[in-house]
Amino acid sequence: MDLFSLLGPLVGAGMIVLGMVLKHATDLIMAIAISPPSVAIVFGGTLGALMIAYPMSDFITSLKAFSIYIKNPPANRDEILAQIIDLAQTARKESILALEKKRDGLTYGPLKKAVKLAVDGTDPAVLTETLEAEAHFHLEEAEVAVHFWEDIGALAPSVGILGAVIGLMKVMNSLDKPELIGPGIMVAFVATFYGVAVANFVGIPVGKKLKRKAHLDHYAFTMVIIGMQGILSGLNPKVIEEKLKVFTGAHGDDEH
Secondary structure, three states: OOHHHHHHHHHHHHHHHHHHHHOOOOHHHHHHHOOHHHHHHHHHHHHHHHHHHOOHHHHHHHHHOHHHHHHOOOOOHHHHHHHHHHHHHHHHHOOHHHHHHHHOOOOOHHHHHHHHHHHOOOOHHHHHHHHHHHHHHHHHHHHHHHHHHHHHHHHHHHHHHHHHHHHHHHHHOOOOOHHHHHHHHHHHHHHHHHHHHHHHHHHHHHHHHHHHHHHHHHHHHHHHHHHHHHHHOOOOHHHHHHHHHOOOOOOOHHHO
16 A cells, blocks of 8 residues: 555645644634535536546546555566566576466566467567557556546536535625625635645546556566567577666666
8 A cells, every 4th residue: 555645635634724723714624624515516516527528437447546546556667677587597598488387476467478478489579569559558548547537636626616606606696695795705615625625635646646657557568578579589688687677767776
């Protein structure tokens, strides 16, 4: 589990509450926390807009991607590098067919598939095209969820403004009752508060973390492609390792 995924919203919400306390605006906390109309407008309106924008399958998949945001399970690129180098050494000492005995011990799915294709005698060009197509597909699919959560960040404030407009329209009907104008305006802006809060503490941050996760996964897949190209072309394992180190953040360590 990614600790920052849990701490971030808590720190953000805590600092907002602290700011309200320091500004002696604690009376607003309950007004903001308990506002069913604002919740209905912002959350319901945003979800409705997303249902229009996304097919049901993408909508459900994108909501499920929130668990990826919480857990943030990375593809272990250091481990993938070590396994690719082990495969390269085996292929160099024995043969490509010898990689079959290593396949069950591999932990990364795309690498297991690449080894299977290699052992089956797949043409290197075809193998590369197959893996590149799959890597591209996985990245594109991951970015659907990224766009979904980024769209929450874009839509929620706008829907919040819509809620404020509705509230202000109601206030306009009470101009003959001055005592109701101030509280009415305050309630109207609660929806705007919700919209901005959802955008900046949920939609945009979740989208950014999912985007980073998608790119890191793509790096791992790219390592497999480059690694298998090197193995099939008979490159020295040391050369393959140097080519792949850049994806682990360890490239150039020996120079310092």
